[in-house]
Amino acid sequence: MSAHELKSGPLEYRSSQGRMNILGFWIFLAAEIVLFSTLFATYAVLFGRTANAPTPGELFEPSTVLVMTFLLLISSFTCGIAVHEMRRGSVKGLITWLIITLVLGLGFLGFEIYEFIHYTHEGVTLQSSAYWSSFFILTGTHGLHVTLGIGWAILLLIQLAKRGLTPVTSRKVFIISLYWHFLDVIWIFIFTSVYLIGMVV
């Protein structure tokens, strides 16, 4: 299995197992796209079915959501820098930028938790109506992904500190960077189709 080792190119692509893991993760992301597409479709079908609960237009706060969006977009950018540092062979740069990425991600999560608590105080919960169920589950699933991503990245930071850059650790970092960018893309769709449309309709 470790037969076809390459001598040059990015570390994470050098072993055949590394190449297979990366391809496997791309396929996993395809499955994730289907998962989120189903949630978006559910949201679209249930849009406007607020029953007696307040409508999204009454509750959504553009400023909070805009801050969240920028936090996550910047974290995607810093994550790109982290991988760039990895390619340069700098463990220190990689760890630094990865930590910055995680701090931004934690900021995003903090705002999301604040947002959910705020809505609960305004009287909407998961149980309020079909629309709010789909809202909380769609955004919550994204938030859960971010949470898991942060936990996962912390495990990788420990491994990087212990082992430095090897074909295995760099593969793991590259894969989590794919995951992180993917969550960013999903958020852009949530921002536009949930928040922007929800505020004007």
Added chain:
Amino acid sequence: MQLDEFFVTGEPLIYGAMVSIALVTAAIIFILTYFKKWGWLWREWLTTVDHKKIGIMYIISALAMLFRGGMDALMMRIQLAFPGMNFLNAQHYDEVFTTHGTVMIIFMAMPFLIGLMNIVVPLQIGARDVAFPYLNAVSFWSFFFGAMLFNISFVIGGSPDAGWTSYTPLAGAAMSPGPGQNFYLLGLQLSGIGTLATGINFMVTILKMRAPGMKMFQMPIFSWSTLVTSFIIVFAFPILTVALALMTIDRIFGSQFFTLTGEGMPMMWTNLFWMWGHPEVYIVVLPAFGIFSEIISTFARKQLFGYKAMVWSMIVIAGLSFLVWVHHFFTMGMGAFVNSVFSISTMLIAVPTGVKIFNWLGTLYKGRIQLTTPMLWSLAFIPSFVIGGVTGVMLGMAATDYQYHNSYFLVAHFHYVLIAGTVFACFAGLVYWYPKMFGHKLNERIGKWSLWFFVIGFHVCFFPQYFVGLDGMPRRVFTIIPEWMPLNVISTVGAFGMGMGFAIFVYNIYYSLRYNEREKSGDSWDGRTLEWATPTPVPFYNFATVPHVEGLDAYLIMKEKGQTTFDEANLKPIHMPSNTGQPFIMMSIMFVASFGLVFEWLWMAIAGLIGVIVMMAFRSFDYNDGFYVKVDEIKRTERSARGL
């Protein structure tokens, strides 16, 4: 919760089942202890990452599930044989048809085929294992524990009773309170994790690990069907994941997706379910097509006719399978336009399927046909499946579907495609690859007895159901009127014929183990593809030297040139993954978490989920990179396996 709420009480049949479960469990524990086999079980099976052993475990579990689903079927047939039968009451009948459908599709058909894929595909493409052996073990254990979770429902907590489709609002918390429906949701969710992982695993394996020289269009057709199936799995299963999760959240946490209150939409469940459910039908039938293609080509002693057309028709079927889901509920009232669109897309599927039928006939044409048991299963498949397919086109016409919908005509149709397609293929494939798995063939004479009992029983059972359906008998009724009796009696007789066929098949496994001669070479049927190039039993590393593939039917070419997979001059150390107990432990913790959620004991669910996360973290820090098999050991193994 009282103990009599936890255990199902008051049914003599279920008390009987409890006693038999207790006895079988005690017997297994006794045998393992008496013969000191616990260590063997752990080292050789529970911790294995070998694709061949995982495949065997899949198939054994699937046979057990076939037994369970078959017992459900026989109970239903007894109840329906005569008007006014009192064998099962309405509630119990509802539970039995629900578990029959779910078990047969999710825990029998899919695992059986995935088991065959596991054993055969790496061998066919010249690989030493799958791309992710650890993940493969995770897949198996998630299926296994999902199946266990679903199956304990009939003695603990109560079985689901809303049909295998579990339409809301019937399956919602308001109308189906209690743990029954939760068993369905979490059993499927748990095993669904494994199925998705299997899809990813086989896609990467087939795309990346083919033997040198093997182009995509030189791949054996069963490997192609596995690849196409894996695509369908990856794009269909997340829909099921979401649908199940939403209903679970509806039931346990009070959200309003499929409810009648809070402006929920029960019909959305139906759509989501079938957006997965229809592709699922092709997940279980495309590998079956692949198996039949291999067998027909081997025993007609000809190259598969129209190989490229076969591949492309599978790809087209896979694409269309996502565009037809509405035909499962034409009568739900989407309007003429929507129904027409889905009616046409449904009928379109008959085109590539027809191409495949003609290609099988073309392969048989002027072939030197050997009527072995696997070949007979395949020959029985073709006409039986055509009957199922043609009645499927009848059902696909939206206007006429208003007549057939929810009748026994539909029941007959899908049993004709699923049994003649999938179940025949499972038997055929198992008999065909049996020598590769266990080192001896199944007895041909007993095998043919089981085949004739099963095939004739199948037609006797299901052909009358078309007519009783046209006479107006609806599906899912627990009692019949006198006018439907004659055909139902015939049907019940046929069902017992199938039961006999299965019993003879199982007896054949025992008989062949005792008395059949052991295989001397790895090439039991004068095969054409690479799995027959390996010795029997297959060494754990599969190929001592990986052959260079030069065309379709790679092993046939090798045989002509006198090549083997044991090129002594070119042996190199082989890298293999280490065994690990982590997948088994992780998924047993997941089982505990799911069980907690079934009973809505959140503390148990949360504790279990934390356990799973700890296991995943543990895996992240696990840098075990496997081991190397030394050249000497390869030489010794191959020499003794090949009798050199």
